[in-house]
Amino acid sequence: MTSQDSDSNQVKRARRFSLKWKWALGAAFGIFIVFAIFAILLFSRFTAIMMGQEETNLQDTMTLVVERLNNQSNTLTHKTVLPYLRPDLATASDAVPQSDANAKNNIYTDSIIVKLAREDVTVSIYNPQGKVVFASRNIPNKFKRTNMVKISREKVGTQDGFIGRRPIRSRTSGRIIGYAQVTSQLGTLRKDQHQLLIAFYILGAFAFLISGLIGYLLAVYFLKPLKAMTETIDIINQEPQSVERIADSPRNDELADLTHLFNDMLDRMQRYIEQQEEFVEDVSHELRTPVAIIEGHMQMLNRWGKDDPEILSESISASLQEITRMKSLVQEMLDLSRAEQVDVHYPNALTDAKEVANQVFGNFKLIHPEFTFILDDDLKAPTIIKIYRDHFEQILIILMDNAVKYSQKRQEVHLSISRNERSVEIAVQDFGEGIAPENIERVFNRFYRVDKARSRDKGGNGLGLSIAQHLVESYHGDIRVESVLGSGTIFRITFPIVKTLAPGESLLDLENKTGNSSVPPSRN
DSSP states (O other): OOHHHHHHHHHHHHHSOOHHHHHHHHHHHHHHHHHHHHHHHHHHHHHHHHHHHHHHHHHHHHHHHHHHHTTOOSOOOHHHHHHHHOTTTOOTTSOOOGGGHHHHHTGGGSHHHHHHHSTTEEEEEEOTTSOEEEESSOOOOOOOOOSSOEEEEEEETTEEEEEEEEEEEOTTTOSEEEEEEEEEOOHHHHHHHHHHHHHHHHHHHHHHHHHHHHHHHHHHHHTHHHHHHHHHHHHHHHOTTOOOOOOOOSOOSHHHHHHHHHHHHHHHHHHHHHHHHHHHHHHHHHHHHHHHHHHHHHHHHHHTGGGOHHHHHHHHHHHHHHHHHHHHHHHHHHHHHHHTTHHHHOSSOOEEHHHHHHHHHHHHHHHOTTSEEEEEEOOSSOEEESSOHHHHHHHHHHHHHHHHHTOSSSOEEEEEEEEOSSEEEEEEEEOSSOOOGGGGGGTTSTTOOSSHHHHHHHOOOSOHHHHHHHHHHHTTOEEEEEEETTTEEEEEEEEEEEEEOOTTOOHHHHHHHHSOOSSOOOOO
16 A cells, blocks of 8 residues: 555545444434433423413412302392402402401402402303403403303413313302303413523533533543554554554453454464465475476477486486476365365265274275284264265375375374364374474464475375365364374374264265255355
């Protein structure tokens, strides 16, 4: 990546809408919406309660008015109503009956004075003919007769309010002597609603700002690993071999896990790059020698050797030998490439581990009669593992062949196969040169040879163990090596068991039951 591309990316990042602001605004809007819903519900409930209280107050006011006036027997007039509802305006001539003297004397302590004193409450008294005889205030609503208590929601002037109507019946005669009409304009309710809305607006704005600020600070805190990750990626893009990594976080959360995974990924990438460079160098080195040998012989033949039958035969033989080695190298590289794709081409293949192990053991006894081969087979019945048969055989051949190559002094190889409840283990042991502790981790590397000076004479290109490792791991198995320098080496491979065949049951029967196959799918 050039510096110009890096600068372009920096400009794009500067222009974008940062995730920190998105997080801050998202948190602010989220909390604000929750607060708004809570405020609306609270406001609606508050309004419903206040409306119920206003209706109750209006009904109480009507009851108090009627209780004050229904002790009269004659039709209500201004003179008979005024001493009960406005005693402060009554004159000496506006006498009340003796039976009502206590009511008049105690009128100042009665709650009706408080009811009439409210600005949004109006009390009107009408005679039986519908003519107003008393009104605490003027209202535009017209009189309506009724024979029962009736409270309704109506327009009072230009605003909604409550209007209660009720007939006034004489206690003595039971006839209607007038009508009471009480009107509430809900002024107190509207003032309370207005104050509550202002409080909600202030609290909403405060909640929005505080939640936005907290969201931004949390975003900055939580996104620190992502920022460090971005900066590290920029450095890696400019210098792929850089050892720059994200500092370990003391936090134990998902972002800390992401940081560890990211660092592990960079470590693997660096190892892959190093292995790729080493691979290219090794391939070049491996091919350079045979190509140079063939080229030398061809030049010699071209100059003068083609006329000498002995030199011609020697050059052709040496060239064919080098071509065979190059062919073997190319074939092993193809095997290594295919080993990395077995999960695609052989996903359901099944193999009897006991049968294949015994077959490979028999083959090596036949082709290497000078060696002593010992088989320790603990499997009592066919044991099925999920791997393509040819690949399992190839793994065993690589390990057995490797044991034969490095067991020149004590020509003895042990092959053992055992199992537990979940897996089967195959071990190949030789008694040869062994591997130094510092080389144990490198034996599976491509083109690696423990003894580079003598390995070429023994044959092989240093790819066998790498192929075996890829095949084992591709089938979800495990391969390990234990070695003591000068005493020998043990390679152990482990595969999960699919099933142990019952007596009389064949691998074909199991394949028919499960739908798996030991034969690979055809690839056109």
